[in-house]
Amino acid sequence: MAFSAVLFLVEPARSAQPAVGTVQSLVAGDRACYVEILTADGRRTTELASFDICEQKLVGKRVQFTYKSGKVLAASCEGDVDCGKSDTVMLIIEAKVLAERPRRIQDLPDGNYRYWNGRSNQPIVSNDELLEQGGVTFTFRKRGSNITGVFGYIDGEAICVKGEVNGNTVTGTSVQNLSGATVISQGKTFKNFGPSGFMQVRRGRQLSRTIVLYSSTLLNLNDMNWINAGSRVPPRNC
Numbered sequence: 001m002a003f004s005a006v007l008f009l010v011e012p013a014r015s016a017q018p019a020v021g022t023v024q025s026l027v028a029g030d031r032a033c034y035v036e037i038l039t040a041d042g043r044r045t046t047e048l049a050s051f052d053i054c055e056q057k058l059v060g061k062r063v064q065f066t067y068k069s070g071k072v073l074a075a076s077c078e079g080d081v082d083c084g085k086s087d088t089v090m091l092i093i094e095a096k097v098l099a100e101r102p103r104r105i106q107d108l109p110d111g112n113y114r115y116w117n118g119r120s121n122q123p124i125v126s127n128d129e130l131l132e133q134g135g136v137t138f139t140f141r142k143r144g145s146n147i148t149g150v151f152g153y154i155d156g157e158a159i160c161v162k163g164e165v166n167g168n169t170v171t172g173t174s175v176q177n178l179s180g181a182t183v184i185s186q187g188k189t190f191k192n193f194g195p196s197g198f199m200q201v202r203r204g205r206q207l208s209r210t211i212v213l214y215s216s217t218l219l220n221l222n223d224m225n226w227i228n229a230g231s232r233v234p235p236r237n238c
Contacts (some may be wrong), residue, residue, distance in 0.1 A: 021045075037065075147162070
């Protein structure tokens with residue numbers, strides 16, 4: 001999901017500060033407001049902000065930050081406000097709370113996504129946690145209403161899906177490329193792809209020993225949850 005780059009009004013070459021993140025805590029200190037931020041890739045960082053930022057209700061919110069160069073009490077003063085020294089730092093001067101994530105896949109901006117039927121207490125779901133909990137994932141790219149991605153059982157069978165999304169349901173075709181792949185349904189009757197019940201296929205054809213094409217596929221993602229995209233890039237085509 002793409003977001004606007006942070007606006008640097010001064011010192012544009014400096015880009016270490018996160019542009020977007022979830023605020024974990026706000027603490028008003030001697031030098032500035034200390035903002036603890038959790039980024040989408042799981043990195044935790046504490047940034048300095050103008051004192052008015054600490055007065056806002058930002059904890060737990062996903063926020064876009066704007067920075068500007070400013071002066072704060074020097075760290076060497078060790079809290080002595082009368083020491084007369086200052087440091088020049090990048091301060092958060094504006095914190096814009098971002099809208100909640102869309103509930104329907106059709107409302108997502110264009111981009112790459114991953115959904116999972118499990119739940120985690122961590123903001124970043126690791127591969128180890130996926131392997132431990134199991135389930136299914138759908139890793140896909142969205143362009144308008146067009147969806148292309150891989151639906152698969154963790155550490156199990158997978159299939160490429162291409163179609164259009166309406167609400168949280170993808171309708172289209174699917175291709176399985178797997179040694180020993182066989183047709184699940186040749187006729188008009190939908191049958192489940194695996195035991196999860198999320199995906200049904202029909203009108204299958206065996207194109208080769210390893211490739212099966214289903215010209216009619218339904219993938220219902222209503223009970224799946226948006227998680228971090230992970231390292232695998234979804235396919236452009238099936």
